[in-house]
Amino acid sequence: MYPSRFRYEAPRSIAEAIALLREGGDDAKVLAGGQSLVPLMKLRFASPELIVDINNLPGLDYHREDPDGTIRIGALCRHADLERSALLKARQPVMAAAAPLIADPIVRNRGTLVGSLCHADPQGDWASVVTALGGFVVARGPGGRRTIPIADFVTGPFQNALAPDEIAVEAIIPAPKGALAGGYLKLERRVGDFATVGVAVATESSGGKVTRAGIALTGVGGSTINATAAAEALVGQPLSAESIRQAADLAAEAARPRTDHRGSAEYKRHMVRTFVVRILSRGDGGEAAAGNGGEAGAGNGSEAGAGGGTQNSAGNGTADGGAERAA
Secondary structure (H helix, E strand, O other): OOOOOOEEEOOOOHHHHHHHHHHHHHHEEEEOOOOOHHHHHHOOOOOOOEEEEOOOOOOOOOEEEOOOOOEEEEOOOEHHHHHOOHHHHHHOHHHHHHHHHEOOHHHHHHOEHHHHHHHOOOOOHHHHHHHHOOOEEEEEEOOEEEEEEHHHHEEEOOEEOOOOOOEEEEEEEOOOOOEEEEEEEEEEOOOOOOOOEEEEEEEEEEOOEEEEEEEEEEOOOOOOEEOHHHHHOOOOOOOOHHHHHHHHHHHHHHOOOOOEOOEOHHHHHHHHHHHHHHHHHOOOOOOOOOEOOOHHHOOOOOOOEEEEEEOOOOOOOEOOOOOOOEO
C-alpha cells in the first residue's frame, strides 16, 4: 500500500521547521529517522498532510558528555551511533546495554533515540531506559525551549507531551551522583522483534549503599511503566538478596501485561521478576546477562530468548525506530 498524498518540506533551520509545524498544526509530522512514521504512512494508519523532514538541520547529530557528567543526545543521533559509542561503553552502562538491542542494523542506521521517545511505543526500548535513568526531553517551539521529564513526556500509547508546533531537539541523561550500574534485558521471539518483556534497571551507589534507583518496564502495559515502588525498595541500603527479591516482586506487581500469542500475563510477570533479579545480581559487570526463555521455570518456552546486558554487556535487538515530532 502507498501513503496518501502529502506535502513535503525540508527546512534548513529549527526556526523554519517550527514555522512549518505551526502552519501545519495537527496535520503535520516531523520526519527524523522515519523507521516508525514511514511504515505507518504506508499502511495508512497515519495520513499527515505535511511532512517536515529535519535531516538537513545542522548540529543535531551529536551525543556528548558535559563536564559534570550529563549526557546529551541530539535529535539526529542514530541508534547505530549509540551502539558504537565509546562514551556510552565507558560512562553509561544501561544505555550501552540497550543500544545493540534496537531492531536490526537497517533500522539502527536510520532511527533515532529522540524519535523513539516521541513515538512512545509501549514496546519501545529507549523510553524504559531513559525513564530508569531519570532523563528529560528538550522541546523547542515558538515560545522557546522547555525541558520535560520523561515521566511526563510519554503521556500514553503513541502519545507525547509536545505541542503541535514543538520539536524535540535533545534528550538529557542526568549525571549520576554515585557509582552507576544496571542494564537492560528483554525477551523476544526472534532477533529484531518487538519486546515481549523488557526491563531497564539503573542504580547509583555511594558508601556501599544505593542512593538512587530506577526500574522501568517495556511491553507489559499500555505505555512504559515506571516501577517507582520497586526502585524505592532498593534505596538507602546495600544491595542484598532480600532487597533484590523485594524490588523484583514489586516490579512484577507494577506490570500490567495481557495474555496474548506471545505468552500469558503470568509468564510475562515472571519474566519481569527474573530480569530485575538478573540485572541486580550481576551488578559486578563480569558477565553478559543473556539467556533463554525457559529460564527459572518461565512457563512459555516458545520465546526465542532474552537479550541484553548488565554494566557494559549487551545482546540482541527489538524493533524501535524514530519518527513523530522528533527533531
